[in-house]
Amino acid sequence: MKKSQKIAPPPAFAAAAHVKTKAVRQAFVETANAQPESFWKELARAIPFTKPFDKVLEWNCPQARWFVNGKLNVSAACLDKHVKAGQGNRVALMWEGEPIDGAVETRRITYAELLDQVSRLANALKKLDVRAGDRVAIYMPLVPETVAAMLACARIGAVHTVIFGGFSSQAISDRLIDSGAKVILTATGTYRKGQWLDLKKVVDEALDKGGHDVEHVVVFSREASRSAPLMPGRDLAWSKLVEAESAECAPAELDSEHPLFILYTSGTTGKPKGLFHTQAGYLLWAHWTTRWLFDLKPDDIYWCTADCGWITGHTYVTYGPLSNGATVFLYEGAPNFPDVSRFWSMIERHKISILYTAPTAIRNFMRFGDEPVKKHDLKSLRLLGSVGEPINPEAWLWYHDVVGGGRCPVVDTWWQTETGGAMIAPFPGTMSLKPGSAMRALPGIEAEIVNAETAEPVKKGEKGVLVIRKPWPSMARGIWGDPVRFEQTYWKTKPAFEGTYVTADLAEADDDGDIWIEGRMDDVLNVSGHRIGSAEVESALVGHPLIAEAAAVGIPDAVKGQAIAVFITLTEAAQAELGSGRLGIDGLKMEARDYVAKEIGALARPDVVRTAKALPKTRSGKIMRRLLRELASTGKITGDTTTLEDFSAEASLGSED
DSSP states (O other): OOTTOOBOOOHHHHHHSSSOOHHHHHHHHHHHHHOHHHHHHHHGGGSOOSBOOSEEEEEETTEEEEEETOEEOHHHHHTHHHIIIIITTSEEEEEEEEEESSSEEEEEEEHHHHHHHHHHHHHHHHHTTOOTTOEEEEEOOSSHHHHHHHHHHHHHTOEEEEOOTTOOHHHHHHHHHHHTOSEEEEESOEEETTEEEOHHHHHHHHHHTOOOOOOEEEEEOSOTTOOOOOOTTTEEEHHHHHHTSOSOOOOOOEETTSEEEEEEEOOSSSSOEEEEEESHHHHHHHHHHHHHHHOOOTTOEEEEOOOTTSHHHIIIIIIHHHHTTOEEEEEOSOTTSSSTTHHHHHHHHHTOOEEEEOHHHHHHHHTTOSHHHHTSOOTTOOEEEEOSSOOOHHHHHHIIIIISTTOSOEEEOBOOTTTSSOOBOOOTTTSOBOTTOOBSBOTTOOEEEEOTTTOOBOOTTOOEEEEEOSOOTTOOOEETTOHHHHIIIIIOSSGGGTTSEEEEEEEEEOTTOOEEEEEEGGGEEEETTEEEEHHHHHHHHHTSTTEEEEEEEEEEETTTEEEEEEEEEEOHHHHHHHHHTSSOHHHHHHHHHHHHHHHTOGGGOOSEEEEOSSOOBBTTSOBOHHHHHHHHHHSSOOSOOTTBSOHHHHHTTSSOO
């Protein structure tokens, strides 16, 4: 990794940024370290509490109570606040559907209109006997109504659990049972890669499995020409139910620690893990990190490409941007439909100024070269963001130079579902950025890299486990219904780590103290006793001009303990090379092995190289390495694939070539 390279923010950007200098940022950090309660109390002034809190924090590891006895409503903080301030005509949501049949389907919804929709849906939920504390499942496409559904639940104190719209009926069933959801909000279907996906059918299959508490299914009609069967007494048409309700719904006054949502993480096996977040602390961190990291301005058109079924879609599509009064862009479908220029054409058409997406998406676009990007006018962009997994320097630089035209800071963010919001990221106007580094912990976040056994800090340049030493407002409050599992998974993993949040991510700090995320601990390769991060091998591979994407996994080896197996996808240039006969597939594999050895060392030379048309990944952009590990070790995939974005990717892995 090119750890010595630094790219300064453009002077004009830094001069106009909310946080303009390194000194201002450092003052934030020093205040947070010396006077943490005063620091958090000052930030809490941005949250419209209806009853002031008595105390900033009560901490009895792992139980945290932030802004004790304060009262608020998150929906009101995202909507009513702006409407009352005279911003009701400001566009809250801009949306584009996937199909392009001569015309593009678009919608614009103002803050006043969104408040109207949210209030009507909230009243409808109350008519269905949904009360504060009841759980509501949301299995929807990425349409404005999904955001409205989340906010409607928040308005009455119902706890929403958004289920990614690509999950199977079994995955839905598991989540409905675990959460005890009373109502599920869904849609007739959605479009993905030109195909119509019948979401209502999947919900019906999930409910047919039994064991749940669902009393009603509310069905949104995504398209007038397509309907779905409604079961009498259980199913209700969204339009008829909602349009009959009043547009006036007073927001419930809720305690700071009242649950806001449950979000299930995709574990490898066993029961789904439903992490839940609460009101005030989560909103505070969502609000401020959105403002700081994306430097939001009133005229920005902000696009986070995540689905609302993931934590990024909660924090940086919904609650963070809307609490800041931003204009949020939503896109329903696939990034490469009908062609690989779709993202860039939307940025050009809608004059999007901030783009926040996953490294996997960036590397996917890289494989098609610069031309699809350069044929569109992207001058509206002023800031780029990266989320979901470590971004390799080559992808960072391509993103910065080709997509951003060399004028847009790239804000690489590290965080997790458990953290609720970004924890390590640069303030884009205050520091020179290093391609591939998430840079520094944010003010108020005490991050440290420690030895995996002793929990003692490691030296600069050494890999270790990333931990968080102190509680923070947006931290998950627990695993729904399983407090023991929460404690043992995160806070009491080993005696040496007791009272410390263990992220299970591997990282190192360079000589400047900037942090480089190396991937998950379970993605660490232990070759002949030497620990090698999967991200390090992958970064080396994608530096090869013919390799577009790469995933590295460990497989059992009688001599080394673990051997390295890599899966790669190729650029279009590679296909031409192979087609010309200049380079055969075996030659390319040998080049890939030698390239890694040159970049990292002979110890990291892959033992197995396999090519694929696509790598299996979730819709949030994370490569599903556990599937690749299973395939490389056993020759087949039997594990859970419910979070897989495209099952054809799984099929493409079957051949050695």
